[in-house]
Amino acid sequence: MNTIDEQLWDYIDGNLDKTQASAIKEKINTDAEFKSKYEELVRFNLNFDKIELEEPSMSFTRNVMESIAFEPAPIAMKTKVDKRIIYSIGSFFILSLLILFGYMLYNANLTMPGFDRKVNFSFNLDKYITPTTVYSFLFADVVIGLIFLDQFLREKMAQSKKV
């Protein structure tokens, strides 16, 4: 393909900026050969609009719908992996760790006589990790688990209603 054709196609397709477009327009107006080539391409281009799309068989949509009838319903990825759930689980565990760490720091006897770097962590851990603390921790886990189970069952129920 020669350069004239390329330039003219770019002009017809609207791929040129204002300066380039006006330069081509100027050429079309002044150069007879350029003008006749341009008119030929415009005529050729106009024919593309006349092309009609092909029509599939009458049963096409029905066939597609029958094929997908037994497929599981599509679910948005954001529903599959809800960021809020991830963040809530993450923040729960981070908070638990921070509380434990805070307690440790609060009760630790951090002494540094001279440079012997002796750190005394002698605090009574049993005093804080009581059955009540463990039960509260487990209770929070069970609640989170139940929330998940509830969501899972709701989705299942919605899917079975559709089928």
Add this chain to the structure above:
Amino acid sequence: MTQEITDLMLIEKILNGQTDQYSLLVKRHQRFVFTLALRFAKNREDAEEIAQDCFIKAYKALGTFKQTSKFSTWLYTITYTTAMTFLRKKRLDTLSINDDETFLQLENHTSAFMANGYERKDSHHFLNQAITQLMPDDATIITLFYQGEQSLEEIGITLHMEPNTIKVKLHRARQRLKEKLQYLLKDEVKELL
């Protein structure tokens, strides 16, 4: 696309459980997907199979549609990939050409035109004939650009190519199409175009 219910609204409904709404999406895009498939398959039965396969694949993957591009662009990417896979399979099938029982029958498009005694038909018919004789990639680019009203960038996404490459390929495809028309219609091409 100025439609009462946009593609994205329909997709939202489908993802919320109204799966029957998918038939509206199919009806809306089936003609173009079928036409695109026909550029590869060259016969209606195979093209219909490809097009159906595309819509089933699109349905299964609808949840992964990120909505950063037009649904049509996403659907045409699936169509192109499916059609290419079909062509590859078809090529593998025809590798048995050395088989004694296999014979090749070449279709003579020109003679078909001659036999019709250059029956006067509209430019649409001849253009369609010429497009079917193009290479699948050329025919696809022309179909996407003119009938699919896709930009060079969108065609680039569909065919996994740079927009500049698409621009060059489009220029060449149009040139080849013109040559095909000239070959098919000889002197009539000037009258037609």
